[in-house]
Amino acid sequence: MSDAQTIQRAGPPAPEAVEEAWSRVQLARHPQRPRTLDLIGVIFEGFFELHGDRTFGDDAAIVGGPATLDGVPVMVIGHQKGTDTESNILRNFGSPHPEGFRKAQRLMRLADKLGMPIVTFLDTAGAFPGPAAEERGQAEAIASSIKLMTGLQVPIVVVVLGEGGSGGALALGVGDVVLALENAVYSVISPEGCASILWRSRDEARTAAAAMRMTAADQVDLGVVDAIVAEPGEGAHTDHTATGKALRAAIISAMRRLSGRETAELLATRYARLRGLGAYLETGAASPARPEVPSLRRRIGRILHLPGVPRRPRWSEIWPSNDTDDDNERGA
Amino acid sequence: MSDAQTIQRAGPPAPEAVEEAWSRVQLARHPQRPRTLDLIGVIFEGFFELHGDRTFGDDAAIVGGPATLDGVPVMVIGHQKGTDTESNILRNFGSPHPEGFRKAQRLMRLADKLGMPIVTFLDTAGAFPGPAAEERGQAEAIASSIKLMTGLQVPIVVVVLGEGGSGGALALGVGDVVLALENAVYSVISPEGCASILWRSRDEARTAAAAMRMTAADQVDLGVVDAIVAEPGEGAHTDHTATGKALRAAIISAMRRLSGRETAELLATRYARLRGLGAYLETGAASPARPEVPSLRRRIGRILHLPGVPRRPRWSEIWPSNDTDDDNERGA
């Protein structure tokens, strides 16, 4: 590990860390928090919403269309939560079905065709997990959206507005610059989901939130987010316009920095950014971690198989199955 | 018209032409006629059927996958009719839903990625016209399939096996060489559909079949089909193996001729082939066909509008609406 000072020794999250993380989660989910469409009106001019995936339907949980940013045409795409019960039902609480991601892909391809920069807004608890979404390929839709974004020949600026919820967020979240509002959160699974799997209790969501280090500041520390945009007053919900203006300046700044790049450089840098995310130790060991098989039974079995003759073991002898599988530790 | 001798004076189809056309239609629809999968087994080696459009479903009315042709990997795609009631229900009588065309598109993109030539087989009464197909975008699926094929950077050989039914056939039918079995037919609408619209009676299907000039020989005459492959004996249904062998030779011949082309030439030639299809007269007239407006009322209206002043008329005065629309002549 070359950067050892950033590694923390594991321990249960401290109470103040839990408090901090959970207050951010609450702000990120605040019912008056500005939504994508609220901010589009402040940040851009002339937004023209386009609809439909040209395959199955139009998903109101994702909105998108062209607009201008300081006079320059860009494609804007984002998750859209509702602001009350009725609009939340319409928007499915901001949790897209596959057709939402496929609409986004269509708009991204159009931006790519016309050489328009893309701005995306992330604000979802996650892709909708219902059976209809499964039937229509929720996983495929997210995967192909990620794939498309990694190869688009136009600059992409991503803004985490509120909840950056897992794959459903990342499906709009591959970019050249990733910004986050100060109280936004970003996580691999909802704190409730994480708590119910690892702590076996949804009541431990606060603890899980802290353990996953999901605040915007944590995300900068992890390299997932490039910069934080400060929120006004007590949070973005207190002043949508000021929030939008701050975002506008940040997005323009990011675009300005990207605008000098040639396409090949843009793509190589985006690729390198993704390739660089993660933490691992390169030990240089060339052999498996466990050089000998553990069980006498198996060792005897091997000897019996070719008695007395040294031979290269089969891989299944080096890494045999256990006969029970432990599902407890699977992730989300 | 530069090729005036090929133009025929209009008249009702002669009885012998009706007989000829209808007998071809009957042979093209013969229940024992070899289907795509029957012929794939004779023409290619090692066919590996792939499934699914990665979006919604797997449509058994279209089959496809890689195979080798004389040892060379190619992508094979075709409509698939059934051979009895049960298989016809499974195959929806060879009439695809949108997911069938989207499966074909996926396989074509794979062929394009890997540089594999494509062979398609046309054998459908047409795309399925039911409400579920409409909901999922039957027209979009056909259109995007046509568009994709016009731009694929690999050679495409199209074979009309049986019924080449309208847009549902053309969705697999854009190619560099188009072959047809001797008794295959190809038409813009089924003879029954044409008869019911133009003759106002499905009983006139035989007449409509002749009028539309839908036999393979007619299609060669029109430039839609490049060459005819002779069928054995009384027709392809009498000997599937011999039919397959004849097709195999023809497809290999076509591939051999295409194989020397560079990509740019291949695409330019394919484009030119499509651009050349059609018959029209280029009169060179620069003005609309009717230089003056027909109705006294309108003419007076114009004069009243700007009395005594010569002015350029609005386009709606040159080509005004009628106030009733005549739906009778719309096509299929």
Place this chain on the structure above:
Amino acid sequence: MPIKFPFSRRAAPSDAWTKCPSCDAQVFNKQLERNQRLCPSCGHHFRMSVGERLDLLLDRESFEERDAGLEAVDRLGFHDDRPYDDRLEASRVKTGLRDAVVWGTGTIEGQRVAIGIFDFRFMGGSMGSVVGEKLARCFETALAERIPAIVVSASGGARMQEGTLALMQLAKTTAPLVRLDDAGVPFIAVLTDPTTGGVLASFASLGDVILAEPKALIGFAGARVASDTVGEEMPEGFQTAEFLLTHGFVDAVVPRPELRSSLARLLRLLPVAAVDDGAQTTPPERPWGPIGALSGLAERFGGAVSETIGIDVDQPPADGNGRTPAAEREEAR
């Protein structure tokens, strides 16, 4: 080909009034003309002639028709109860058009476009060789001049009287769209009542943006065919513009009074890609691509930025593996 002008087929009274198919109101034709052919009672969108559509959409006197001389030819010798030639001539007389599409160049709020417009009165707006040829030339001109293409459709589909030559127009009108994609030239489809069959199954479904007029009939198969096939009644609103919007195939349903301004907005928001070096095949890095667009972007954004936000995308922090992005970039090459 001589054009005959027979007497009007209708007597004066029926010529002056039209019954609205939506609300049954009797509408004075003069009023329809003044009102963009909208029913004054219920807003029903009556079909428009190509001339009225041009007046609606284009800047005054900006339209220059192209290829007005193309005329259909009866290649098949098609004859049902009368010869195709007779049907053509009747439509020519009725409409003053040579075929079902007029195309040319013009401007919309000053923005130059290549535009093709269907007239449903000409043999049901059916697409034969002339329609296909005109639209292909419209798209090719958009490509050559690097101006957006617009097609306003109103069609029953492919023209049966031209057999498979009509069917092939689906491919002829679609093939140029691949080139528009490669060149970064937008195409906007406007679907009006009705847009069905082979027209919907080709270019009309492939607009970068697809607008539709309210309540327009839009569908692949005739509703009767669909109903016959499955032996059930079609759902309410089946094959309307609104149905297609719900099912993801139309970007917006735009009432006629807003159509011109919507097109103008879209033209401003979806500009032709920036640079053209004239390459025909897909270039390695598309010359019209972000480079050109973004050098303009850099100028635009140059002075207007808060520097307080410390984004340094050229030097993101080294990740846990101690590799800098620059090193990654080297490796990626």
Place this chain on the structure above:
Amino acid sequence: MPIKFPFSRRAAPSDAWTKCPSCDAQVFNKQLERNQRLCPSCGHHFRMSVGERLDLLLDRESFEERDAGLEAVDRLGFHDDRPYDDRLEASRVKTGLRDAVVWGTGTIEGQRVAIGIFDFRFMGGSMGSVVGEKLARCFETALAERIPAIVVSASGGARMQEGTLALMQLAKTTAPLVRLDDAGVPFIAVLTDPTTGGVLASFASLGDVILAEPKALIGFAGARVASDTVGEEMPEGFQTAEFLLTHGFVDAVVPRPELRSSLARLLRLLPVAAVDDGAQTTPPERPWGPIGALSGLAERFGGAVSETIGIDVDQPPADGNGRTPAAEREEAR
């Protein structure tokens, strides 16, 4: 990092027999091993270790592991009821693996591939930084060496203990696939029980061909989550390999005894595109494209053709407009 070898956790009798979850039969483990871990009574596909999977799929002694030394790091300091490091160590001890994926190169019926294989026993096959890095290197090697890539997945999804760094592995494992597309290098995904969550929502759904083992659980959200969300029971067979086949997301459900031969057939039928000039970005006309492929084709087809079929694609008959294709081609340039 030292690896401990504790005593076996299980007594001998339970080690020798396993109860089949499908048919409840008690199966002797030795029999399972000899039988590709298929239930002798009902054919149930038990999960396989990475070693067993390698033996099943690859030519004997052809596998060369790469990057065996990569180890996970607790970047977040994650601690639920025990630290992430402890969980890692327990999995290492249990499996003899350093993380949930082993990758390397090898041959299948003589055809060289880059292959990554999940082991579900290692923290539920969850994808953290090591898994993502290994798979990215697997794909990058396939690209560099122009050999097909294969990944056999068995995973509960992203590894929560690595937070968003685990989420980012979805992008890290997907980004190289764009380059494989551009370069004409095939990728085959093999989905085994279970393949869910973030693994299915990235590379595993993006195979040029996707094979799945019978009855394998494959889905995005856990069935319990889905059921909780909509408050209804899931349909029979929901999230099985067969369900995904029906819904268009899997190319074939392949029983384990046929898996190796199916992969071998696919590798022969879907070869890496012919030519590579080493260009990194998308070239104007892909160098590996039909030109190369077809010059080979020309040779193959050279002598075997009947000349009696008079196809002359270079000189189709002039169309009704008197323009020859050659002239059209000129115009198209």
